[in-house]
Amino acid sequence: MKSTPEHAAIGLRADQIDTPAAVIDLDAMERNIQRMAAFARQNQVRWRPHAKMHKSAAIALLLEQAGACGHCVQKTSEAEALAAGGVRDLFISNEVIAPAKLLRVARLAARLAADGGRLAIAVDSPEGIARLAGAMDAAGSDAGIDVLVEIDVGQGRCGVPPGPEAVALARAVAARPRLRFAGLHAYQGGAQHLRATAERRAAIAHAVHAAAGTRALIEAAGLPVPLVTGAGTGTLAHEATSGVYDELQAGSFLFMDADYAANEPDTTQPAFEHALFIKTQVISTHPTHAVCDAGHKSHAIDSGLPLVHGLAPAHALHYANGGDEHGILHAAGPQARLPALGQTLWLIPGHCDPTVNLHDRLLGVRGGLEHGVVERVIGVDARGALT
Amino acid sequence: MKSTPEHAAIGLRADQIDTPAAVIDLDAMERNIQRMAAFARQNQVRWRPHAKMHKSAAIALLLEQAGACGHCVQKTSEAEALAAGGVRDLFISNEVIAPAKLLRVARLAARLAADGGRLAIAVDSPEGIARLAGAMDAAGSDAGIDVLVEIDVGQGRCGVPPGPEAVALARAVAARPRLRFAGLHAYQGGAQHLRATAERRAAIAHAVHAAAGTRALIEAAGLPVPLVTGAGTGTLAHEATSGVYDELQAGSFLFMDADYAANEPDTTQPAFEHALFIKTQVISTHPTHAVCDAGHKSHAIDSGLPLVHGLAPAHALHYANGGDEHGILHAAGPQARLPALGQTLWLIPGHCDPTVNLHDRLLGVRGGLEHGVVERVIGVDARGALT
Incomplete structure (x- = not known):
């Protein structure tokens, strides 16, 4: 009952993925x-x-x-x-x-x-x-x-x-x-x-x-x-x-997380890209903020809050902690507009390790987050393997 | 393979519970x-x-x-x-x-x-x-x-x-x-x-x-x-x-967590006790600190780090964040001694909700944490139920 079974998600378009979900850009x-x-x-x-x-x-x-x-x-x-x-x-x-x-x-x-x-x-x-x-x-x-x-x-x-x-x-x-x-x-x-x-x-x-x-x-x-x-x-x-x-x-x-990306770049290092995202949906809108359905049960916040992916600096949104199940989005860029009710967004987690550990499965999307398709469902076999 | 199956833990003495584990004082x-x-x-x-x-x-x-x-x-x-x-x-x-x-x-x-x-x-x-x-x-x-x-x-x-x-x-x-x-x-x-x-x-x-x-x-x-x-x-x-x-x-x-317990007491409220604990073991010792096997994959830290349970103020230990899988213990009380290699401790999580969400099951102990026995294993049915 927890969520979509492994096989059922394969073939879904990225825009059909239910939220919140951990998604890999394959x-x-x-x-x-x-x-x-x-x-x-x-x-x-x-x-x-x-x-x-x-x-x-x-x-x-x-x-x-x-x-x-x-x-x-x-x-x-x-x-x-x-x-x-x-x-x-x-x-x-x-x-x-x-x-x-x-x-x-x-x-x-x-x-x-x-x-x-x-x-x-x-x-x-x-x-x-x-x-x-x-x-x-x-x-x-x-x-x-x-x-x-x-x-x-x-x-x-x-x-x-x-x-x-x-x-x-x-x-x-x-x-x-x-x-x-x-x-x-x-x-x-x-x-x-x-x-x-x-x-x-x-x-x-x-x-x-x-x-x-x-x-x-x-x-x-x-x-x-x-x-x-x-x-x-x-x-x-x-x-x-x-x-x-x-x-x-x-x-x-x-997967590269927001915390690693915050390091001053070092040209001697290989340049890695973000590949793990939390898909989230706006469930409540207000004049001052919008609320999305991903909180710190969807992504770890030990190394900082997630970033909102894919927006030009002028349109940037800032994610603030809204508790276990909510994120609060504020306009950050000078031309930013708050997202509409029902709009979906992609978050870059602050720290990938404990974020993955919150999910039973990762949905692997081929062809990009906007227009891609779920190609494989990857089980997090050692999720909760603490001992 | 993740950990002890449901039935196997029943009847275990509390001191036999493998670490880290989420334990309820029933x-x-x-x-x-x-x-x-x-x-x-x-x-x-x-x-x-x-x-x-x-x-x-x-x-x-x-x-x-x-x-x-x-x-x-x-x-x-x-x-x-x-x-x-x-x-x-x-x-x-x-x-x-x-x-x-x-x-x-x-x-x-x-x-x-x-x-x-x-x-x-x-x-x-x-x-x-x-x-x-x-x-x-x-x-x-x-x-x-x-x-x-x-x-x-x-x-x-x-x-x-x-x-x-x-x-x-x-x-x-x-x-x-x-x-x-x-x-x-x-x-x-x-x-x-x-x-x-x-x-x-x-x-x-x-x-x-x-x-x-x-x-x-x-x-x-x-x-x-x-x-x-x-x-x-x-x-x-x-x-x-x-x-x-x-x-x-x-x-x-x-379950009462450390964050709620940090509120100034209000005598009009019922007095609740801590009932959720993370059992942890010391796996590495040093002159300055000891390291235990519970980090923020075992307990949520969004509302503060866990407290070490059951020690008199003079013998208090301070838990510092050691990452996903480790906690670092320092002597805090004036007569505190660092715990020995292999010693087990009970942590009071900072926030119970996202802590429970890290665990597939809670071990319910009857008769106290020191001398009790696992009476029931409680499945966290909605663990990871994000959507």
Whole structure:
């Protein structure tokens, strides 16, 4: 009863899509994929997009067809949902501590290995390594699991400091028979939305220095470091050209949100386009404002409110928060006119990851938002996959 | 694959619940229901809780057993989901403009009427009334539909101004054979979180004055006004004792969130307790902070970050935003100690409505969060019901 079933939407014209709805401009998305694939080829770097953004096995397989080496996820249940959809090379780029969850990790590692795939996971504590090893032993999974030591390269969240602590963790991993030390997870999430290009560049220079130094220390201790992985959509060019990062984790490039678009442009980065939109309809009009049917149950607002797409600056509308189910539109441009009752608009979400997580499905439109047709319905397989 | 299936969680001890999870303290929830039921009885006012908060047919039926006269919803698809779960008296307290959606409204009105129930809907424009009447005619639904004219009593969102415009709309409704003019929808959403008790009281005094004046004008025009409906958890005592409002729409009283708890207390209001919690686990520890596994994909942050529950002020922890999947905990109280790796904590969400909408199910614990047991698993039937 929730909304149109998967198949029913295919063939609908974009102007027939009920509101609010999460809509993908497939042409824009595919151009973003080609830009990312070309960039990775040119820079001879692997790309492992973060599936916490799109949460869809179908999209993951599309990215892998274009050259992605696998996917990152943030949660065990995300890994399970994507594996069920056929994704076979997954990295849980996060710490898992609960023994019951680690047992699921161990079983998934065995299932993926049996299918020719692999599972990797991040650690940042001796206790986490011991628990993971215990779960792998309990599961009797002889295929093992790749383990990356997470270092904090400036975000101040998870990860040990670069340097000796990371060496100790790498050794602790290598000492466990079912764990393989697979490298360093060094994501600088705090750098992605620093607005000034120079600030982002400086933050990643610091991360590169920290990762390189830690890699050298671990190698000096006699352990090879097969991989340094990290990078987001706001900075990926800097990691890609660092000579230190081997793999890019950026995910948001696929849909590009308003928050990333607000960064000062950096000509060294590929130019990605907005590809995820919330279609909304005006349901109430007033002399001062119009009200549309998309609020923060339709799009996340943690990184700012959505922008109204496709209007020339002179005709711009400003979206203000109207609560869970409403948006309030004001005239912003000097010649802007408030939209009429029943008019539909396209919003660019502030942050694509938690926006996608609000929707059970994404409607993929071919041929543009105005005159296109729904070509495919993409299930958000890991929607609500929190554990 | 997403998470534990419905039945599997029943009988789990609270300390066995995987994280993050949305957990209901059933004892606290039931006390809130009894407080609300008693308050409504004492004040001889109907209560029609807003199901946009809990989105669950099972909870709706529980509230109706305790005396609720029916439920509000904000979306057509929410009404459909609750009706499918056995809720038969529903009010879509919002405008619907799309013809295809209005046809669904008309069909649902017929289904509910055939089952001894009823559907009501809000309008705030002549065009909306004409479209609704057209859909009712197209559906050939002779049972009709109750229509409430929405007036803007201070929120500045939907609704016509109190006064003559509302009279014109009431007349337009009454002129349509399949529409019944059923009264005024007069919700002052903007008053709910005014922090000062006196400000909330003044805002509702203004709303009461506006609603009373509009009611008198419509009655003077020869149309009875069977109902004035409105009120939220922050102000319901004022509407209840106004002599003008016949029905209370408050929904958040059931779970009480951190934002409502931040209002200056008002002794005329029933005292509701927190009943919705996010269970989370510490997955990474550092000298300066600990990181837990609940971020804003687990709880909404539109109305502020969650609070850490159950700690004395001296031991208080402060939750800072760590992104989609992480929370960052700092010591806040003078004797606070950072939690250990693997420790679990209970968070009080800032805003319950959009938090519930992130979860497919709520785990209902009996006997307290520390030592209780999962007694029931409550499906969030209208999760993601956006249209």
